[in-house]
Structure formats: C-alpha cells, structure tokens
Amino acid sequence: MSKLTAALYRPVRGLVRLVYPKMKVVGAEKLPEGASVIVGNHSQLHGPIACELYFPGRHATWCAGEMMALREVPDYAYRDFWSGKPRLQRPFFRLASYLIAPLAVIIFNNADCIGVYRDNRVISTFRRTAECLKEGRRVIIFPEKAEKGEGFLYAFQEGFVDCARSYCRQTGKGISFVPLYVCPQFHTLYLGDPVPFDPKAPIAGERERICREMSRGILALARALPEHRVVPYLNLPKKDYPSSREGVGT
Numbered sequence: 001m002s003k004l005t006a007a008l009y010r011p012v013r014g015l016v017r018l019v020y021p022k023m024k025v026v027g028a029e030k031l032p033e034g035a036s037v038i039v040g041n042h043s044q045l046h047g048p049i050a051c052e053l054y055f056p057g058r059h060a061t062w063c064a065g066e067m068m069a070l071r072e073v074p075d076y077a078y079r080d081f082w083s084g085k086p087r088l089q090r091p092f093f094r095l096a097s098y099l100i101a102p103l104a105v106i107i108f109n110n111a112d113c114i115g116v117y118r119d120n121r122v123i124s125t126f127r128r129t130a131e132c133l134k135e136g137r138r139v140i141i142f143p144e145k146a147e148k149g150e151g152f153l154y155a156f157q158e159g160f161v162d163c164a165r166s167y168c169r170q171t172g173k174g175i176s177f178v179p180l181y182v183c184p185q186f187h188t189l190y191l192g193d194p195v196p197f198d199p200k201a202p203i204a205g206e207r208e209r210i211c212r213e214m215s216r217g218i219l220a221l222a223r224a225l226p227e228h229r230v231v232p233y234l235n236l237p238k239k240d241y242p243s244s245r246e247g248v249g250t
Contacts, residue, residue, distance in 0.1 A: 009110035012103065016049065021184075023054045027191030031057070032176050035133040036194065037164060039214040040180030041153060042142040043231040044081065047182045050189060051140050052111050059138040062125070062160070065115035068108045073101035081235045114139070129163045130170055139163065140180070143211075144233040151219045151247035154233045158207040161197070165206075168199035177210050179217030185228045192217040223248065 038059070040047050051061055066076035074097040082093035108115075114128045115121075132139055141160045149155035164175050176194035183190060195213045198206060222230065222244040229241040 006110055008106050012106055013053075013111070016107075017053055020049055020053065021187050023050045024188045025054060025056055025191070026188055028056050030191050030193055031138070031178060032194050034136040035167065035173075035175055036138050037133075037160075037175065037177045038138055038140040038180050038191075039156075039160075039177055039210075039218075040140065040142050040182050040189075041218050041230075042144045042233045043182040043184060044233070044235055046184045046231055047142045050182055050184075051180075054189065055138075055140065057138060058136065059140055060112040060114050060129075060132045061140040062116045062129075062142070063108050063113040065117040065121065065125075067104050068113070068115050070101055070105050073104045074098045077101075077104070084234055084236055086237065126163055126166055130166045133163070133167045133175065134171060146234060150215050152222070152230045152232060152242040152244065153215055153218060156211040156215065158211050161207040161210045162203065164197040164210075165199060165203055168197065174199070177214055179214050179221065181218050181221035182231075183222070183225070183228070184231050186225065190221040190225075192221050219247075 038051075038055075040051070042048075043050075048061055048063065051059070064076060064080070066072040074094075077100060078094055078097035082090070082097065085093050114125060114132065116125050129139055143156040143158075143160050144154040145157050147155040161177075164177070167173070167175050174196060176196045178194045179192035181190040181192070195210065195217070197210065201209075225244060228244050229238075230244050230246075232242060
C-alpha cells in the first residue's frame with residue numbers, strides 16, 4: 001500500500017473513532033490466551049468497525065477483498081450493503097458506493113485486515129490467517145451470507161472453519177472458536193464461551209458443528225439481554241429490523 005494511504009489512515013481512524021459510539025466489551029475474561037477465532041454477527045458495518053476500534057488484544061479481521069481494491073469497491077459495496085434499499089433511494093446509495101471507495105481502500109489496507117477472496121486468491125487468505133494465529137493474535141470473522149439462517153441470523157459460510165485445521169496442522173496446538181454478539185443498541189460487544197475445534201474429526205462435520213455452535217452462542221448472548229431490535233446482516237429499512245427474540249418458540 002502506498003505511503004500516502006498509510007499516512008492518511010491514522011487521521012481517518014481517529015475521525016471514525018471520534019464519531020462512532022464507544023463500545024464496551026463484556027465477557028473478555030472468556031477469551032482463551034493467545035490464538036483463537038472470534039465469530040460474530042456482521043451487524044452491517046458495525047461488526048468490523050466496532051472490533052477494529054474496541055476489540056481487546058492483538059487481532060486481525062477478515063475483510064472482503066473487494067473492499068481493498070479501488071475499482072472493486074463500488075459494485076461490491078452497493079450489492080452487499082445497499083441493493084435492498086427502497087427503489088427511489090437506490091441512486092443515492094449507488095453514488096455513495098463510489099464516494100466511499102477511496103476511504104475504504106485507505107481503511108481496509110492499513111487496518112489489521114485479512115483479505116477474503118472467493119477465487120484462487122483464497123490461498124492467501126488462509127496463509128495470512130495462519131500467520132496471524134501463529135503470532136498469537138485473535139482472528140475475527142463475520143461469516144454471514146445473504147441466506148436466512150436461525151433466528152435473526154443469516155446462514156454462515158462454513159469455509160472459515162478450515163483456518164483452524166490449517167493452524168492445528170502447522171503448529172500441533174489446539175484452538176477454539178468464540179461467539180461474539182455485536183449489539184449497537186446497547187453499545188456493547190458480548191463474548192460467549194469458547195468451543196474447541198477437533199482436528200481429528202472429519203472437516204465436513206466440524207464445519208457444520210462449529211457453525212451450529214457459533215450460531216447458537218450468538219443467539220443465546222442476544223436473548224439473554226432485554227428484548228431489542230437487532231441490526232441485521234443485510235441493510236434493510238429500520239422498520240424491518242428483527243427482534244432479538246425472533247425464532248424463539250417457533
């Protein structure tokens with residue numbers, strides 16, 4: 001990344017920290033020492049921003065690789081964040097997708113981010129993730145995709161679980177996944193109980209198990225709080241935000 005964008009990152013980060021509400025962290029004592037994988041609800045842009053600014057300890061966050069390339073930001077940002085907006089508002093958000101592109105490149109290329117790709121470059125994603133974990137850093141992942149899941153969550157892309165297998169193979173050490181509930185309404189990041197990865201089990205079964213346990217852990221953290229509106233993965237109108245109790249008793 002150029003020296004210019006690196007020089008601009010610090011004031012930009014300071015500005016974001018100034019305008020973005022401060023987030024508390026509850027449950028940090030549950031975090032394993034050293035390397036672990038944190039799995040959270042995306043909460044639109046709140047998850048990545050809040051974790052970059054306020055998550056404790058040394059960490060790196062998975063980020064869509066498209067958000068790190070100037071030419072790719074507009075199409076990805078519009079499709080992923082704003083394509084569900086009311087029709088009359090969409091031209092404004094299409095314009096916004098171009099306006100945020102330079103800012104996104106500055107932030108995501110200079111923050112502690114790991115680019116995530118869905119082509120041959122995915123090898124670099126897992127290589128960089130393994131490096132961070134071996135350094136004893138926590139890796140934060142928001143794996144939701146545009147497909148309805150359990151409760152207020154969207155379904156998880158299961159491939160992220162493979163980073164644990166790579167780490168265990170390379171180090172001979174165990175590692176755990178930790179559920180994270182991002183709650184903008186209460187200005188808090190809530191952490192749940194770690195779930196150890198089993199490197200001896202078939203990976204297909206571990207992908208399913210870890211995703212299930214993380215999903216249930218996030219929902220349990222949310223449902224233990226007073227009922228509230230959840231900021232969902234998709235950028236829906238606020239009137240359509242789900243309740244933290246969605247799916248209970250059904």
